[in-house]
Amino acid sequence: MKSSELALLARGLDARTAHDIVVAGWTLGKLKQAKTVKLAGLGLSSEFINQIQSEQRPPIPKTSLTRVLFANRFQCCVCRSPEKPIIVHHIDPWAQTHDHSEANLAVLCVEDHIRVHSKSDLSQNLDSTSLKNFKTEWEDRVATLDAQAIVQASRLESCNWNYFNHLRLFELAQQLNVNLRARPFYQVALGDKIINADGTLRPRNPKFSYMYNDRHTMTLYGYVKDVMDATLKRLSIQNISDHLDKGTLLPIIATGDYIFVQGAHVFKPLDKVRSGKGQPTVGTRRAHGVEVKFVFDRWEGTSCSSWACWLSGRQAVGSLIQVKGIERSDGVLSVAGTVIGIATGLTSLKTRDYAPQFGGLSFITIPIPTKMIMNFKRLPSIASNNVV
Numbered sequence: 001m002k003s004s005e006l007a008l009l010a011r012g013l014d015a016r017t018a019h020d021i022v023v024a025g026w027t028l029g030k031l032k033q034a035k036t037v038k039l040a041g042l043g044l045s046s047e048f049i050n051q052i053q054s055e056q057r058p059p060i061p062k063t064s065l066t067r068v069l070f071a072n073r074f075q076c077c078v079c080r081s082p083e084k085p086i087i088v089h090h091i092d093p094w095a096q097t098h099d100h101s102e103a104n105l106a107v108l109c110v111e112d113h114i115r116v117h118s119k120s121d122l123s124q125n126l127d128s129t130s131l132k133n134f135k136t137e138w139e140d141r142v143a144t145l146d147a148q149a150i151v152q153a154s155r156l157e158s159c160n161w162n163y164f165n166h167l168r169l170f171e172l173a174q175q176l177n178v179n180l181r182a183r184p185f186y187q188v189a190l191g192d193k194i195i196n197a198d199g200t201l202r203p204r205n206p207k208f209s210y211m212y213n214d215r216h217t218m219t220l221y222g223y224v225k226d227v228m229d230a231t232l233k234r235l236s237i238q239n240i241s242d243h244l245d246k247g248t249l250l251p252i253i254a255t256g257d258y259i260f261v262q263g264a265h266v267f268k269p270l271d272k273v274r275s276g277k278g279q280p281t282v283g284t285r286r287a288h289g290v291e292v293k294f295v296f297d298r299w300e301g302t303s304c305s306s307w308a309c310w311l312s313g314r315q316a317v318g319s320l321i322q323v324k325g326i327e328r329s330d331g332v333l334s335v336a337g338t339v340i341g342i343a344t345g346l347t348s349l350k351t352r353d354y355a356p357q358f359g360g361l362s363f364i365t366i367p368i369p370t371k372m373i374m375n376f377k378r379l380p381s382i383a384s385n386n387v388v
Helices: 001-009 015-023 030-033 036-041 047-053 062-070 112-117 128-154 166-175 184-189 218-232 245-251 304-310 355-359 369-376
Strands: 087-090 103-109 159-162 237-239 258-269 280-287 290-297 315-328 332-344
Touching: 001 015, 001 030, 001 062, 001 315, 015 036, 015 062, 030 047, 036 047, 062 128, 062 245, 087 112, 103 112, 103 128, 128 218, 128 237, 128 290, 159 218, 159 304, 166 218, 166 332, 245 332, 258 355, 290 315, 304 315
Parallel strands: 237 258, 290 332
Antiparallel strands: 087 103, 159 332, 258 280, 258 315, 280 290, 315 332
16 A cells, blocks of 8 residues: 555545545645645545644554554454455544554444444444454454465465474474474374474484485475474464565564565575585565565575575575564665575465455364375485475
Protein backbone atom coordinates (compact mmCIF):
# COMPACT_ATOMS: atom_id res chain seq x y z
CA MET A 1 0.00 0.00 0.00
CA LYS A 2 1.39 3.42 -1.00
CA SER A 3 2.18 6.04 1.63
CA SER A 4 -0.43 8.37 0.11
CA GLU A 5 -3.08 5.68 0.62
CA LEU A 6 -1.96 5.13 4.22
CA ALA A 7 -2.27 8.87 4.82
CA LEU A 8 -5.92 8.73 3.75
CA LEU A 9 -6.65 5.63 5.85
CA ALA A 10 -5.11 7.44 8.82
CA ARG A 11 -7.79 10.09 8.39
CA GLY A 12 -10.74 7.70 8.24
CA LEU A 13 -11.12 6.80 4.55
CA ASP A 14 -11.66 3.19 3.46
CA ALA A 15 -8.90 1.42 1.53
CA ARG A 16 -10.71 1.02 -1.78
CA THR A 17 -11.70 4.67 -2.03
CA ALA A 18 -8.19 5.70 -0.98
CA HIS A 19 -6.71 3.52 -3.71
CA ASP A 20 -9.06 4.84 -6.39
CA ILE A 21 -8.37 8.46 -5.44
CA VAL A 22 -4.59 7.98 -5.49
CA VAL A 23 -4.77 6.16 -8.85
CA ALA A 24 -6.75 9.12 -10.17
CA GLY A 25 -3.78 11.36 -9.33
CA TRP A 26 -4.92 12.86 -6.04
CA THR A 27 -2.62 13.37 -3.07
CA LEU A 28 -3.48 14.47 0.44
CA GLY A 29 -2.07 17.91 -0.35
CA LYS A 30 -4.25 18.29 -3.45
CA LEU A 31 -7.33 17.13 -1.56
CA LYS A 32 -6.73 19.73 1.15
CA GLN A 33 -6.52 22.49 -1.47
CA ALA A 34 -9.61 21.40 -3.43
CA LYS A 35 -13.00 23.00 -2.92
CA THR A 36 -15.74 21.20 -1.03
CA VAL A 37 -17.88 20.80 -4.14
CA LYS A 38 -15.01 19.09 -5.96
CA LEU A 39 -14.38 16.73 -3.05
CA ALA A 40 -18.04 15.83 -2.80
CA GLY A 41 -17.97 15.05 -6.52
CA LEU A 42 -15.31 12.44 -5.77
CA GLY A 43 -17.81 10.64 -3.56
CA LEU A 44 -16.15 11.66 -0.30
CA SER A 45 -18.35 11.95 2.78
CA SER A 46 -18.92 15.26 4.51
CA GLU A 47 -17.23 13.84 7.63
CA PHE A 48 -14.06 13.00 5.72
CA ILE A 49 -14.08 16.31 3.86
CA ASN A 50 -14.35 18.16 7.17
CA GLN A 51 -11.54 16.05 8.59
CA ILE A 52 -8.98 16.78 5.86
CA GLN A 53 -9.92 20.46 5.72
CA SER A 54 -9.77 21.08 9.46
CA GLU A 55 -7.61 18.23 10.83
CA GLN A 56 -9.59 18.59 14.07
CA ARG A 57 -8.66 15.00 14.87
CA PRO A 58 -4.96 14.25 14.33
CA PRO A 59 -4.37 11.37 11.91
CA ILE A 60 -3.52 7.92 13.24
CA PRO A 61 0.31 7.79 13.56
CA LYS A 62 1.86 5.88 10.68
CA THR A 63 3.61 3.41 12.98
CA SER A 64 0.40 2.41 14.79
CA LEU A 65 -1.56 2.30 11.54
CA THR A 66 0.98 0.11 9.74
CA ARG A 67 1.34 -2.30 12.63
CA VAL A 68 -2.38 -2.85 13.07
CA LEU A 69 -2.87 -3.34 9.31
CA PHE A 70 -0.14 -5.98 9.20
CA ALA A 71 -1.32 -7.62 12.41
CA ASN A 72 -4.72 -8.11 10.73
CA ARG A 73 -3.31 -8.97 7.28
CA PHE A 74 -5.18 -5.99 5.80
CA GLN A 75 -8.42 -7.93 6.42
CA CYS A 76 -11.53 -7.35 8.51
CA CYS A 77 -11.11 -8.95 11.93
CA VAL A 78 -14.81 -9.87 12.00
CA CYS A 79 -15.61 -11.46 8.62
CA ARG A 80 -11.91 -11.95 7.65
CA SER A 81 -12.75 -11.54 3.97
CA PRO A 82 -9.74 -10.73 1.77
CA GLU A 83 -12.05 -9.30 -0.89
CA LYS A 84 -13.77 -6.50 1.00
CA PRO A 85 -12.37 -2.95 1.34
CA ILE A 86 -11.27 -2.10 4.87
CA ILE A 87 -11.33 0.86 7.21
CA VAL A 88 -9.46 1.42 10.48
CA HIS A 89 -11.91 1.93 13.34
CA HIS A 90 -11.43 3.25 16.89
CA ILE A 91 -12.91 0.63 19.22
CA ASP A 92 -13.47 3.18 21.97
CA PRO A 93 -14.43 6.44 20.23
CA TRP A 94 -11.65 8.93 19.61
CA ALA A 95 -13.86 11.79 20.79
CA GLN A 96 -14.01 10.20 24.25
CA THR A 97 -10.54 8.69 24.59
CA HIS A 98 -8.20 10.50 22.18
CA ASP A 99 -6.59 7.06 21.90
CA HIS A 100 -4.74 6.24 18.66
CA SER A 101 -2.94 3.22 20.15
CA GLU A 102 -2.86 -0.13 18.35
CA ALA A 103 -4.93 -1.68 21.15
CA ASN A 104 -7.76 0.72 20.33
CA LEU A 105 -7.65 0.21 16.55
CA ALA A 106 -9.59 -2.49 14.70
CA VAL A 107 -9.50 -3.31 10.99
CA LEU A 108 -13.04 -3.68 9.66
CA CYS A 109 -14.64 -4.08 6.27
CA VAL A 110 -17.01 -1.30 5.27
CA GLU A 111 -20.04 -3.51 5.97
CA ASP A 112 -18.98 -4.42 9.50
CA HIS A 113 -18.00 -0.81 10.13
CA ILE A 114 -21.61 0.13 9.41
CA ARG A 115 -22.73 -2.56 11.87
CA VAL A 116 -20.58 -0.99 14.58
CA HIS A 117 -22.46 2.28 14.19
CA SER A 118 -25.93 0.73 14.07
CA LYS A 119 -28.12 -1.47 16.23
CA SER A 120 -30.11 -4.48 15.04
CA ASP A 121 -32.48 -7.02 16.58
CA LEU A 122 -31.78 -9.46 13.74
CA SER A 123 -27.99 -9.77 13.91
CA GLN A 124 -25.16 -9.59 16.44
CA ASN A 125 -24.32 -6.04 17.42
CA LEU A 126 -20.65 -5.14 17.33
CA ASP A 127 -20.10 -3.43 20.65
CA SER A 128 -16.61 -2.66 21.96
CA THR A 129 -16.35 -5.90 23.94
CA SER A 130 -17.25 -8.20 21.05
CA LEU A 131 -15.04 -6.17 18.70
CA LYS A 132 -12.05 -6.55 21.02
CA ASN A 133 -12.66 -10.31 21.11
CA PHE A 134 -12.82 -10.50 17.30
CA LYS A 135 -9.62 -8.46 17.03
CA THR A 136 -7.72 -10.64 19.54
CA GLU A 137 -8.83 -13.92 17.94
CA TRP A 138 -7.94 -12.80 14.43
CA GLU A 139 -4.58 -11.28 15.33
CA ASP A 140 -3.62 -14.46 17.19
CA ARG A 141 -4.56 -16.45 14.09
CA VAL A 142 -2.67 -14.13 11.74
CA ALA A 143 0.48 -14.50 13.85
CA THR A 144 0.63 -18.19 12.83
CA LEU A 145 -0.32 -17.93 9.15
CA ASP A 146 3.08 -17.08 7.67
CA ALA A 147 4.76 -19.96 9.49
CA GLN A 148 2.04 -22.38 8.40
CA ALA A 149 2.34 -21.18 4.80
CA ILE A 150 6.09 -21.85 4.84
CA VAL A 151 5.56 -25.36 6.21
CA GLN A 152 2.85 -26.09 3.64
CA ALA A 153 4.87 -24.73 0.72
CA SER A 154 8.00 -26.62 1.83
CA ARG A 155 6.10 -29.90 1.47
CA LEU A 156 5.80 -29.41 -2.27
CA GLU A 157 8.02 -31.58 -4.45
CA SER A 158 9.64 -28.50 -6.00
CA CYS A 159 10.87 -27.20 -2.63
CA ASN A 160 14.24 -27.96 -1.10
CA TRP A 161 15.89 -26.62 2.03
CA ASN A 162 19.42 -25.88 0.85
CA TYR A 163 20.77 -24.83 4.23
CA PHE A 164 19.95 -25.30 7.89
CA ASN A 165 21.59 -23.46 10.76
CA HIS A 166 21.65 -26.71 12.73
CA LEU A 167 22.92 -25.26 16.02
CA ARG A 168 20.33 -22.48 16.14
CA LEU A 169 17.52 -24.71 14.82
CA PHE A 170 17.96 -27.32 17.54
CA GLU A 171 18.30 -24.59 20.19
CA LEU A 172 14.97 -23.18 19.00
CA ALA A 173 13.38 -26.63 18.99
CA GLN A 174 14.42 -27.11 22.60
CA GLN A 175 13.17 -23.66 23.64
CA LEU A 176 9.81 -24.32 21.97
CA ASN A 177 9.46 -27.80 23.53
CA VAL A 178 9.58 -29.72 20.26
CA ASN A 179 9.59 -33.46 21.05
CA LEU A 180 12.55 -34.69 19.00
CA ARG A 181 11.90 -38.34 19.90
CA ALA A 182 8.46 -38.08 18.26
CA ARG A 183 9.85 -37.14 14.86
CA PRO A 184 9.16 -39.76 12.14
CA PHE A 185 12.84 -40.23 11.26
CA TYR A 186 14.03 -40.42 14.87
CA GLN A 187 14.48 -44.21 15.09
CA VAL A 188 16.19 -44.46 11.71
CA ALA A 189 18.50 -41.54 12.48
CA LEU A 190 19.32 -43.05 15.86
CA GLY A 191 20.08 -46.44 14.28
CA ASP A 192 22.38 -44.77 11.74
CA LYS A 193 24.15 -43.00 14.62
CA ILE A 194 23.30 -39.59 13.12
CA ILE A 195 21.70 -38.38 16.36
CA ASN A 196 22.06 -38.85 20.10
CA ALA A 197 19.37 -40.51 22.20
CA ASP A 198 17.93 -37.09 23.08
CA GLY A 199 17.45 -36.31 19.38
CA THR A 200 20.29 -33.81 19.02
CA LEU A 201 22.70 -34.20 16.10
CA ARG A 202 25.98 -35.99 16.54
CA PRO A 203 29.06 -34.22 15.13
CA ARG A 204 29.56 -34.63 11.40
CA ASN A 205 32.92 -35.19 9.74
CA PRO A 206 34.41 -31.65 9.57
CA LYS A 207 36.54 -32.68 6.57
CA PHE A 208 33.51 -33.30 4.32
CA SER A 209 33.19 -30.79 1.48
CA TYR A 210 29.70 -30.18 2.86
CA MET A 211 27.82 -31.56 5.84
CA TYR A 212 25.46 -33.92 3.98
CA ASN A 213 28.18 -35.69 2.00
CA ASP A 214 27.75 -39.36 2.97
CA ARG A 215 25.39 -42.33 2.56
CA HIS A 216 23.05 -41.12 5.31
CA THR A 217 22.11 -37.94 3.44
CA MET A 218 18.43 -38.73 2.97
CA THR A 219 17.87 -39.83 6.56
CA LEU A 220 19.67 -36.77 7.91
CA TYR A 221 17.75 -34.40 5.65
CA GLY A 222 14.40 -36.03 6.43
CA TYR A 223 15.02 -35.80 10.16
CA VAL A 224 16.26 -32.19 10.20
CA LYS A 225 13.51 -31.00 7.85
CA ASP A 226 10.90 -32.48 10.14
CA VAL A 227 12.50 -30.73 13.11
CA MET A 228 12.31 -27.51 11.08
CA ASP A 229 8.60 -28.05 10.32
CA ALA A 230 7.76 -28.74 13.95
CA THR A 231 9.72 -25.67 15.05
CA LEU A 232 8.12 -23.39 12.45
CA LYS A 233 4.65 -24.31 13.68
CA ARG A 234 5.56 -22.82 17.06
CA LEU A 235 7.13 -19.60 15.74
CA SER A 236 5.53 -16.27 14.87
CA ILE A 237 7.03 -15.26 11.52
CA GLN A 238 6.51 -12.15 9.41
CA ASN A 239 6.75 -12.63 5.64
CA ILE A 240 8.25 -9.34 4.44
CA SER A 241 8.95 -10.49 0.87
CA ASP A 242 6.71 -7.93 -0.82
CA HIS A 243 7.18 -5.22 1.81
CA LEU A 244 10.83 -4.34 1.28
CA ASP A 245 10.17 -0.64 1.63
CA LYS A 246 11.84 1.56 4.24
CA GLY A 247 8.69 3.36 5.29
CA THR A 248 6.60 0.20 5.53
CA LEU A 249 9.14 -2.19 7.01
CA LEU A 250 10.55 -0.12 9.85
CA PRO A 251 7.34 -0.04 11.94
CA ILE A 252 6.57 -3.76 11.64
CA ILE A 253 9.82 -5.52 12.57
CA ALA A 254 12.03 -5.34 15.64
CA THR A 255 15.16 -6.98 17.01
CA GLY A 256 14.37 -10.57 17.96
CA ASP A 257 11.58 -10.99 15.39
CA TYR A 258 11.58 -13.84 12.89
CA ILE A 259 11.16 -12.78 9.27
CA PHE A 260 10.95 -14.58 5.95
CA VAL A 261 12.18 -12.97 2.74
CA GLN A 262 11.80 -14.50 -0.74
CA GLY A 263 13.60 -13.14 -3.79
CA ALA A 264 16.99 -12.64 -5.42
CA HIS A 265 19.81 -13.16 -2.93
CA VAL A 266 23.53 -12.67 -3.54
CA PHE A 267 25.91 -15.08 -1.80
CA LYS A 268 29.60 -14.18 -1.49
CA PRO A 269 32.27 -16.24 0.34
CA LEU A 270 34.35 -14.37 2.91
CA ASP A 271 37.46 -16.39 2.06
CA LYS A 272 38.63 -19.02 -0.43
CA VAL A 273 37.98 -22.11 1.71
CA ARG A 274 36.18 -24.65 -0.48
CA SER A 275 36.20 -27.74 1.72
CA GLY A 276 35.64 -28.68 5.33
CA LYS A 277 33.86 -26.98 8.17
CA GLY A 278 34.22 -23.21 8.22
CA GLN A 279 33.18 -21.76 4.83
CA PRO A 280 31.79 -18.36 5.93
CA THR A 281 29.49 -16.81 3.34
CA VAL A 282 27.55 -13.55 3.30
CA GLY A 283 23.95 -13.66 2.09
CA THR A 284 22.25 -10.42 1.02
CA ARG A 285 18.75 -9.58 -0.18
CA ARG A 286 18.56 -5.96 -1.38
CA ALA A 287 15.57 -4.08 -2.86
CA HIS A 288 13.92 -0.63 -2.67
CA GLY A 289 16.40 0.82 -0.22
CA VAL A 290 16.25 -2.18 2.13
CA GLU A 291 19.16 -4.55 2.72
CA VAL A 292 18.78 -7.81 4.62
CA LYS A 293 22.15 -9.42 5.40
CA PHE A 294 23.42 -12.48 7.26
CA VAL A 295 26.55 -14.67 7.50
CA PHE A 296 26.44 -18.48 7.47
CA ASP A 297 28.69 -21.52 7.02
CA ARG A 298 28.15 -22.94 3.54
CA TRP A 299 29.51 -26.26 4.82
CA GLU A 300 26.02 -26.87 6.19
CA GLY A 301 24.57 -27.15 2.68
CA THR A 302 22.12 -30.05 2.35
CA SER A 303 23.35 -31.46 -0.99
CA CYS A 304 26.09 -31.13 -3.56
CA SER A 305 24.04 -28.77 -5.74
CA SER A 306 23.01 -26.72 -2.69
CA TRP A 307 26.64 -26.33 -1.66
CA ALA A 308 28.06 -25.73 -5.14
CA CYS A 309 25.20 -23.80 -6.77
CA TRP A 310 22.26 -22.56 -4.70
CA LEU A 311 24.41 -21.04 -1.96
CA SER A 312 26.72 -19.22 -4.38
CA GLY A 313 26.29 -16.19 -6.63
CA ARG A 314 22.86 -14.70 -7.34
CA GLN A 315 19.97 -17.04 -6.59
CA ALA A 316 16.19 -16.77 -6.14
CA VAL A 317 15.67 -18.30 -2.69
CA GLY A 318 13.76 -17.76 0.53
CA SER A 319 15.49 -17.13 3.84
CA LEU A 320 14.17 -17.52 7.37
CA ILE A 321 15.99 -15.03 9.60
CA GLN A 322 15.97 -13.83 13.19
CA VAL A 323 16.52 -10.08 13.27
CA LYS A 324 19.58 -9.03 15.27
CA GLY A 325 19.83 -5.35 14.36
CA ILE A 326 18.13 -2.59 12.37
CA GLU A 327 19.68 0.71 11.35
CA ARG A 328 19.27 3.48 8.79
CA SER A 329 22.30 4.92 7.04
CA ASP A 330 22.75 6.84 3.79
CA GLY A 331 19.14 6.27 2.79
CA VAL A 332 19.32 2.48 3.29
CA LEU A 333 17.47 0.47 5.92
CA SER A 334 19.86 -2.32 6.93
CA VAL A 335 18.56 -5.43 8.66
CA ALA A 336 21.19 -7.77 10.10
CA GLY A 337 20.19 -11.21 11.23
CA THR A 338 20.93 -14.85 11.95
CA VAL A 339 19.67 -17.13 9.20
CA ILE A 340 17.85 -20.28 10.32
CA GLY A 341 17.25 -21.83 6.89
CA ILE A 342 17.49 -21.11 3.16
CA ALA A 343 15.18 -22.78 0.62
CA THR A 344 14.37 -22.90 -3.08
CA GLY A 345 10.93 -23.56 -4.51
CA LEU A 346 9.00 -21.22 -2.20
CA THR A 347 8.16 -18.69 -4.91
CA SER A 348 4.47 -18.77 -3.94
CA LEU A 349 5.51 -16.85 -0.82
CA LYS A 350 6.76 -13.79 -2.72
CA THR A 351 3.60 -12.05 -1.54
CA ARG A 352 1.15 -12.57 1.30
CA ASP A 353 -1.71 -13.07 -1.18
CA TYR A 354 -1.75 -16.74 -0.21
CA ALA A 355 -3.56 -15.76 3.01
CA PRO A 356 -7.08 -16.73 1.86
CA GLN A 357 -5.72 -20.07 0.67
CA PHE A 358 -4.37 -20.99 4.08
CA GLY A 359 -6.76 -19.06 6.32
CA GLY A 360 -9.25 -21.88 6.76
CA LEU A 361 -6.97 -24.88 6.56
CA SER A 362 -5.94 -27.12 9.40
CA PHE A 363 -2.63 -28.87 8.93
CA ILE A 364 -2.55 -32.62 9.44
CA THR A 365 0.53 -34.65 10.29
CA ILE A 366 0.44 -37.99 8.52
CA PRO A 367 2.44 -40.68 10.35
CA ILE A 368 4.92 -42.59 8.19
CA PRO A 369 4.73 -46.38 8.67
CA THR A 370 7.90 -47.94 10.09
CA LYS A 371 8.14 -50.29 7.11
CA MET A 372 8.14 -47.35 4.71
CA ILE A 373 10.87 -45.62 6.71
CA MET A 374 13.01 -48.75 6.68
CA ASN A 375 12.60 -49.10 2.92
CA PHE A 376 13.50 -45.44 2.59
CA LYS A 377 16.63 -46.11 4.64
CA ARG A 378 17.79 -48.85 2.28
CA LEU A 379 17.83 -46.57 -0.77
CA PRO A 380 21.30 -46.20 -2.29
CA SER A 381 23.39 -43.15 -1.44
CA ILE A 382 22.55 -40.04 -3.47
CA ALA A 383 24.78 -37.57 -1.71
CA SER A 384 26.09 -36.24 -5.00
CA ASN A 385 22.62 -35.48 -6.41
CA ASN A 386 20.14 -32.77 -5.55
CA VAL A 387 17.07 -34.88 -4.92
CA VAL A 388 16.50 -34.32 -1.21
